[in-house]
Amino acid sequence: MARVDVRPGRRARDRRAWPLLVISLALGLTVAAAPGWATAAPTATRAAAATEPAAEPGGETPTADPTETGPAPTDAPATTAPPPETTPPAETSEPAPTTTAPEEPAPTTAAPTTAPAPGPSVPPVRPSAPAPSPPTPQAGVRVTTDDVTLTAAYWNAPSTVTTLRVTITNTGATPARIRLTYTLPAGLTDAGTAGCAGLGGGEHRCGEWTSAPGARFSTLLRVRVGGDAWKRMPLSGSVRVTATAPGVPGQVGDNEGFAVLFPPGPPVPGIRLDADAVTFDISGAASGLAVRLGNTGRVDATGGVEVILPAGVSVPTPPAGCTAVSPARTRCELGTVAAGRTAELRLPVTATPEAQREAPLAGAVTGQLDPRSGKTRQVQMSFRITAAAALATPVASPPAPTGSQGVLAAGAPAVSDGDGDSTRRTAVLLIVASTLLVLFALALATTSLRRRMAAPAAGAPSAPTE
Incomplete structure (x- = not known):
């Protein structure tokens, strides 16, 4: 039986043709998908550049210096080490690092050394929008x-x-x-x-x-x-x-x-006065003021207190036994305070938003004991009024963006310029190049198959003549 003589050179070319075909097809598919990537990066960059940062509500407007009525000092006061922080410091937004859309290089695959020269090169995809400028x-x-x-x-x-x-x-x-x-x-x-x-x-x-x-x-x-x-x-x-x-x-x-x-004072024997601080939480809801009046004398006495509050702070609903003398003054009768005993009173307190922003403030309370025999004893003291709203007041600074800068606001006009035409031209060139590569790979594979099919006929030995 006659055997077909297939030369080693042809078998090697056949083995190289199939990997070349696979590589070309993969390259064509990859390049065909590149136009979608090329159009995504410039669009996001243009959206970021088009969104203007909105002024954040609540920020303090820069004001002018107060009018000077006296000589301005030329030297600053001496400084000293600050006390340890008991609360976390105010957060400050550091300037975001400048970023640019990365270039999307077209994938390239080196052809085998024995294959013919590759087709036209694929141009790289470049972002069309300029890089954002550094923040001020x-x-x-x-x-x-x-x-x-x-x-x-x-x-x-x-x-x-x-x-x-x-x-x-x-x-x-x-x-x-x-x-x-x-x-x-x-x-x-x-x-x-x-x-x-x-x-x-x-x-x-x-x-x-x-x-x-x-x-x-x-x-x-x-x-x-x-x-x-x-x-x-x-x-x-x-x-x-x-x-x-x-x-x-x-x-x-x-x-x-x-x-x-x-x-508490001026010091008077036989009486003791104490008042707690008033604190308003971030909601600004009504707080409470606790006042204690003690009779340290030897005889019973009729007790009374008067609370004096700064502007914007008041007692909205005086409890039983108390009367609002004015918006800033509330007077309370405590009845008889036995010797050696302490009477306690609690008053609801409210404050306007302006008063809370001006905190810390001070209030005052006066305590009085009128014994059945002897002189009236009276002392007074002050107490602290604080509010979380004062600590939460934003530090004045240039307004910061209130939303994502990478998304256009609803109803914002689309950005239109010449970048879209250049992107479309690049996409068309990529598609054409990928098509040419596929056709080149198919032609190479077809030629190799034809040579393989024609090889037995050309290389078969002739029958011997008898």
């Missing part, structure tokens, strides 16, 4: 204050010099120049704080600090509390800081109040 540096500042808290030694001195600690934080992303102003209530005066000068009306202005991003520091303001200041309680003041940064238009600021807290 933001300026931000935050201030917190302690209270002016007096001890029992206050009652034995004509006046008391103490300090008010103010802590400042540069919450921005750029160095800033920070200035401080503070207002003292009646009965308090400046005790010679270096770097600060009076502007009149209890207002003082200090020199300027240069602060790095994220820097946090404190300064101590020296204040003098008059010996008769207790007669004007409740007393509260305020502190405000403003910051300006190079390259950032306008200025930003923050403010916080502080309370002047007096101990």
